[in-house]
Amino acid sequence: GIVVSSLLKNTGMVTVDPGFMNTASCESEITYIDGDQGILRYRGYPIEQLADSSSFLEVSYLLIHGELPTATELDAFTDRVNRHTLVPEAFRTFLGTFPRGGHPMAILASAVNALATYYPEALDPHDDEAVELATVLLLAKTRTITSYVHRAMKDEPLLYPDAARGYVDDFLRMTFARPYEEWQANPTLVAAMDKLLILHADHEQNCSTSTVRIVGSSNATLFASVSAGINALSGPSHGGANEAVLLMLENIRKGDDSVETFMKKVKNKEDGVRLMGFGHRVYKSYDPRAAIVKKHADAVLDELGAKDELLDIARGLEEIALSDDYFVERKLYPNVDFYTGLIYKAMGFSPAMFTPLFALGRMPGWIAQWREMMKDPQTKIGRPRQIYTGPTARDFVAVENR
Ligand code: ACO
Numbered sequence: 001g002i003v004v005s006s007l008l009k010n011t012g013m014v015t016v017d018p019g020f021m022n023t024a025s026c027e028s029e030i031t032y033i034d035g036d037q038g039i040l041r042y043r044g045y046p047i048e049q050l051a052d053s054s055s056f057l058e059v060s061y062l063l064i065h066g067e068l069p070t071a072t073e074l075d076a077f078t079d080r081v082n083r084h085t086l087v088p089e090a091f092r093t094f095l096g097t098f099p100r101g102g103h104p105m106a107i108l109a110s111a112v113n114a115l116a117t118y119y120p121e122a123l124d125p126h127d128d129e130a131v132e133l134a135t136v137l138l139l140a141k142t143r144t145i146t147s148y149v150h151r152a153m154k155d156e157p158l159l160y161p162d163a164a165r166g167y168v169d170d171f172l173r174m175t176f177a178r179p180y181e182e183w184q185a186n187p188t189l190v191a192a193m194d195k196l197l198i199l200h201a202d203h204e205q206n207c208s209t210s211t212v213r214i215v216g217s218s219n220a221t222l223f224a225s226v227s228a229g230i231n232a233l234s235g236p237s238h239g240g241a242n243e244a245v246l247l248m249l250e251n252i253r254k255g256d257d258s259v260e261t262f263m264k265k266v267k268n269k270e271d272g273v274r275l276m277g278f279g280h281r282v283y284k285s286y287d288p289r290a291a292i293v294k295k296h297a298d299a300v301l302d303e304l305g306a307k308d309e310l311l312d313i314a315r316g317l318e319e320i321a322l323s324d325d326y327f328v329e330r331k332l333y334p335n336v337d338f339y340t341g342l343i344y345k346a347m348g349f350s351p352a353m354f355t356p357l358f359a360l361g362r363m364p365g366w367i368a369q370w371r372e373m374m375k376d377p378q379t380k381i382g383r384p385r386q387i388y389t390g391p392t393a394r395d396f397v398a399v400e401n402r
Contacts, residue, residue: 014387025382030202031043038285050062056167056364057139060201063202063365063368080136082161082163083140085163100155103352104153104353105230113227134221138367146360149353150175175349189304193347196340200357200358205369207237207238208230208239209365212366217379229359233359234355239337242277242337242354245338246351249313252313252317263320280335285333287333287335293340306345310342
């Protein structure tokens with residue numbers, strides 16, 4: 001609940017709302033969520049329809065510009081993004097300088113932040129042309145950087161982008177093809193990746209998006225704001241959960257715990273163990289994104305000939321959870337992260353790459369939210385208040401007298 005205090009006389013009343021359970025930070029026209037009914041819409045369009053019929057760049061345009069593009073607008077936007085997919089040559093060395101075991105999210109956040117140093121003409125947050133350029137640069141180059149982070153981790157040579165290919169098609173080629181290989185995309189894989197990116201594209205005022213907005217509220221650049229968002233996303237309570245889910249499933253498969261023992265630990269809150277990929281601040285019913293991913297996981301794994309025992313373990317955990325009082329009373333359902341990792345794994349990504357893939361998908365949402373905030377006349381620098389609980393005034397004591 002909200003604790004109300006009137007300790008600070010200059011503002012009248014201050015509300016204390018840890019975790020912002022009941023505090024709206026803004027008005028927004030971008031994404032609608034009804035957490036009780038499990039509804040998610042981007043700019044009014046149901047997520048199910050967009051996942052079925054749209055493409056990631058079309059959804060990006062929709063989120064950022066507010067309307068679905070005409071065919072001409074979509075062509076121009078796609079073309080512009082694809083023509084910016086090259087990254088500065090120095091990045092190829094820069095990305096190779098991180099330790100092999102370094103987490104890809106740390107590398108991705110650093111690289112996206114560093115982009116700002118190459119594009120001074122894209123930095124002014126109040127210049128429409130600069131913001132449009134920064135938007136295209138971020139969509140285009142984050143894709144290339146994500147595939148380079150994957151390859152650098154494996155000590156594999158970095159491939160140049162091919163602007164003639166589709167956004168997702170070329171991303172998969174740059175990530176998985178051998179140099180000089182005549183690479184043919186598996187259409188099932190491209191379609192699945194496109195769908196996953198759409199499902200992650202925005203989710204209103206979550207932890208990373210609120211971070212992007214609060215950093216931007218100081219008039220920091222879009223690059224700086226989005227880089228902060230990537231760092232916020234990295235935590236296991238947020239985007240990092242997709243990696244944590246896979247590690248949890250693998251531990252169960254290895255026999256560290258049976259499904260039943262593991263669930264007992266979760267319910268007894270032993271060592272803070274949680275069923276990763278379950279629960280959500282806003283959804284108190286099935287996450288509509290998880291429903292879509294679950295529906296497709298089997299088909300994608302089948303198509304790739306990658307039947308995975310982990311999928312059965314995940315289904316087993318879900319079955320127990322959905323009929324168990326602990327989860328039912330707390331309204332804990334699978335969230336988007338519960339099944340996504342199984343698809344990414346089947347595609348050939350290592351678990352450490354799962355959250356960077358989330359970041360790639362969330363990029364248009366962060367950009368759209370940042371742009372909306374910058375144009376909102378109500379925007380002020382984000383600056384929460386506090387209730388001070390420390391010592392009252394006391395005199396300094398010299399070190400020799402302590
Ligand atoms: N496993 C077991 N118990 C859980 C879980 C879980 N995954 N999630 C919540 N609970 C329990 C809590 O222990 C708490 O129980 P209590 O009332 O007995 O104390 C109750 O449910 C409410 O949990 P809170 O942590 O207060 O809920 P909050 O809204 O703050 O947290 C969160 C939401 C962080 C997503 C949480 O459900 C969680 O940690 N889930 C696992 C991590 C995860 O999957 N994160 C991804 C979220 S989606 C996304 O960011 C893309």
